[in-house]
Amino acid sequence: MSLKPGMSTYDVLREHGVDRRTFLRFCTATAAAMGLDATMVPRVVEALENKPRIPVIWLHGLECTCCSESFIRSSHPITQDIIFNMISLDYDDTLQAAAGRQAEEIREALVRDHPGEYVLAVEGNAPTRDGGVYCTVGGRTFLDILQETAAKAKFVVAWGSCASNGCVQAAHPNPTGAKPVKDLISGKAVINVPGCPPIAEVMTGVLTYVLTFGRLPELDRFGRPKMFYGKRIHDKCYRRAYFDAGQFVETWDDDGAKKGWCLYKMGCRGPTTYNSCPTFKWNNGVSYPIQSGHGCLGCSEAGFWDNSSFYDRLTSIPVPGIEATPELIGKTLAVAAGVGVAAHFTSFMIKRGIGSKTENVEDGKD
Amino acid sequence: MATRVERFDPSDVAAQPHRYFRRKYVWQWPIRAFHWVNAICILVLFATGLYIANPILSPTGEAYGNFVMGRVLQVHYTFAFIFIVNFLWRIYWFWMGNPYARSGFPFVWKASWWRDLFRQAGDYLALRRGHVHLGHNALGGLVYTLFVIFLGWAQILTGLAMYSESNPGGFWSGIAGWVIPLAGGSFQVRMWHYLFAWVFITFSIVHVYIVFYDGQQYKNGLVTSMISGVKFYQEGDIDCDNWIS
Numbered sequence A: 001m002s003l004k005p006g007m008s009t010y011d012v013l014r015e016h017g018v019d020r021r022t023f024l025r026f027c028t029a030t031a032a033a034m035g036l037d038a039t040m041v042p043r044v045v046e047a048l049e050n051k052p053r054i055p056v057i058w059l060h061g062l063e064c065t066c067c068s069e070s071f072i073r074s075s076h077p078i079t080q081d082i083i084f085n086m087i088s089l090d091y092d093d094t095l096q097a098a099a100g101r102q103a104e105e106i107r108e109a110l111v112r113d114h115p116g117e118y119v120l121a122v123e124g125n126a127p128t129r130d131g132g133v134y135c136t137v138g139g140r141t142f143l144d145i146l147q148e149t150a151a152k153a154k155f156v157v158a159w160g161s162c163a164s165n166g167c168v169q170a171a172h173p174n175p176t177g178a179k180p181v182k183d184l185i186s187g188k189a190v191i192n193v194p195g196c197p198p199i200a201e202v203m204t205g206v207l208t209y210v211l212t213f214g215r216l217p218e219l220d221r222f223g224r225p226k227m228f229y230g231k232r233i234h235d236k237c238y239r240r241a242y243f244d245a246g247q248f249v250e251t252w253d254d255d256g257a258k259k260g261w262c263l264y265k266m267g268c269r270g271p272t273t274y275n276s277c278p279t280f281k282w283n284n285g286v287s288y289p290i291q292s293g294h295g296c297l298g299c300s301e302a303g304f305w306d307n308s309s310f311y312d313r314l315t316s317i318p319v320p321g322i323e324a325t326p327e328l329i330g331k332t333l334a335v336a337a338g339v340g341v342a343a344h345f346t347s348f349m350i351k352r353g354i355g356s357k358t359e360n361v362e363d364g365k366d
Numbered sequence B: 001m002a003t004r005v006e007r008f009d010p011s012d013v014a015a016q017p018h019r020y021f022r023r024k025y026v027w028q029w030p031i032r033a034f035h036w037v038n039a040i041c042i043l044v045l046f047a048t049g050l051y052i053a054n055p056i057l058s059p060t061g062e063a064y065g066n067f068v069m070g071r072v073l074q075v076h077y078t079f080a081f082i083f084i085v086n087f088l089w090r091i092y093w094f095w096m097g098n099p100y101a102r103s104g105f106p107f108v109w110k111a112s113w114w115r116d117l118f119r120q121a122g123d124y125l126a127l128r129r130g131h132v133h134l135g136h137n138a139l140g141g142l143v144y145t146l147f148v149i150f151l152g153w154a155q156i157l158t159g160l161a162m163y164s165e166s167n168p169g170g171f172w173s174g175i176a177g178w179v180i181p182l183a184g185g186s187f188q189v190r191m192w193h194y195l196f197a198w199v200f201i202t203f204s205i206v207h208v209y210i211v212f213y214d215g216q217q218y219k220n221g222l223v224t225s226m227i228s229g230v231k232f233y234q235e236g237d238i239d240c241d242n243w244i245s
Ligand code: SF4
Pocket: A233, A234, A235, A237, A238, A239, A240, A241, A243, A261, A262, A263, A264, A268, A269, A270, A271, A290, A295, A296
C-alpha cells in the first residue's frame, strides 16, 4: 500500500480520480445502509473527508477466505476501490504484495509503532488443541499471533461465523479445538459480524460506522451490530405472507414451490436467524437463498452446523447416545404412559374381581 | 397441620348406615379455577403447538385469503399468556390459601414426607388401599412439582424466549432472552419446547388415570373434588397429611 499514512478516504479517492459526485453517492448509500436518515449524510461525508483512514490489520486463521471474497465484491458503495481506500489495509496476508518475512515485519512494526491505533480484523479462528499447532503462520501458531496483535489493537472485528462463533471447524466434534475470537482474547471490544460469509455491505457498513462516529456501533448480547443483526430473516422475509396463511412448500418440485410458498417445512432457518439478507440480498442485490427457492441455513447463527439436517424443522436431542428426534421421544413417552396406565388398570380390575369374591379385603391399612 | 379426623359421628351412621363417610372442604375455589384453566390451556397449547411444529393443513388459494398459521399462532400466544397469568395466580394462592394449597410442596427435609412418598408409591403399585390423604400425597405433590411447576416454568421461559425473538432487546427479551444462549441457540430452544410439550401430555395421561384410580380405590371423591372442592373420608381413616405446615 503506497498511500501516505494520515490521508482521509476522500483524499485517496481524489488521487485515484474518483469525482466528488461519486463520492457523495457513496456516502449517501453508506448512510442508508447503516440505517441513518438523510440528515446524517453530512456527518458521513465530513468523516470520510477529514478523518484519517483507520489502519487495519487483517489476520487469517482457520478459514476458507469467503469473508474476503465477499468483502472484495462489495458493490453497494459503487466501487471496490472506495472500500479498499476507506481503510488503510496495512496487513492482509491474502491480498498484500509482500510475502514471507517481509510481510510479517509489516505486522510487527504496526503493533510496535502504533499500539492502540489500529483495528484488528480477524477472519477465521484459532485452533487451541495441542498448543494451537493446527494453524501456523510464518512458523508461529495463529493463536499466538492473534493474541499478540489483539493485545495492542484499538478493538477487534470478528469477520464471519468462524471468528464470531466457530462455524464449521468448531462443529462437533471439533477435532482441532477451534474457538471463536471472543473466547481467545480478553479486555478488548469485539464486534462480531457473523455470516458464512457476512454480506459485503454489512462488512463495509460496520467499518464506515466506526470511521464516521469514532466508536463501536450498538451491539446486541452476542456482540453483533444491532443495525444489521437486529431483525430475524423471518420477520423481513417476502414469503412471510405464505407462512401466516399456512401455505408451505412440501417437496422441492410441488405446486407450492413453484408458487413461491413459505419454506418453513423444508427446514428454513429464517425464524431463528438474525441477518440482513432480505434487506441487502447478495451479489448487487440480485437475490438471496429464500428468494432462490431454498430455505435459509442460518449461517450467521452460532452452532448452525450442529442443528441436524438443514432440511429438518426440529433438531435432534443433543444428548450423546440418543440419536432421536424430540417427536419420537415424545410419542414414545406418551405411548409408554398409556401402556403403563393400561397395565395398572388391568391388574386393578383383576384384583377387584378376586376381591369381590373374597369379601372386601383391605390390606395395608395403618 | 396434622389435622386429626374426628371420630365419626353416630348420627351419620343413621343417615348413611352402609357407608360412614364424612366430608371436608379441601380445594378452595381459586385452586379449582386454576386447575381447569390450566387443563384447558395445556390442551389448546398442545394442539396448536403440534400444528405450529408441523403445519399439516394446506389451504389453497391466494395468501391474502388465508390466515391459518397466523391464527393458530395467535391462539397459541393468547392461551400461553392465560397460562402464565394462571400460573402466577396459583403461586399467590400457594401463600394465601388453606394448608391444602401447600400440601403438594415437596417437603424433602422432612422424614415423614419421604416415608409417605415411598408408602404411597408402594400402595399404588400393590393396588393397596393404604392410608388416605385429604391434601396431596407426597408422591402426587412431587409429580405436580416436577411436571406442572418445573415443566410449566420451562415451557413459559422457552416460549417467551421464542416470543421475544421478533424484537430482540425488547421487554420480553429482557425477561426470557437469556434462555436462548443457555439452551445453545434458538433452534435448541424450539427442540426443548416441543419435547416438553410431549412430557406434559405424558403427565396428563398418567394424571387422569391416577385420579380416577385413586377415587375408586380410596372412595374419596377425588374426581368430583376438583369441581365441588369437597373430599370424603371414611370412619377410621387417618388424615396422613402430617408433613403439611
Ligand atoms: S421462507 Fe423461511 S424466513 Fe421466509 S417466511 Fe418462510 S420460514 Fe420464514
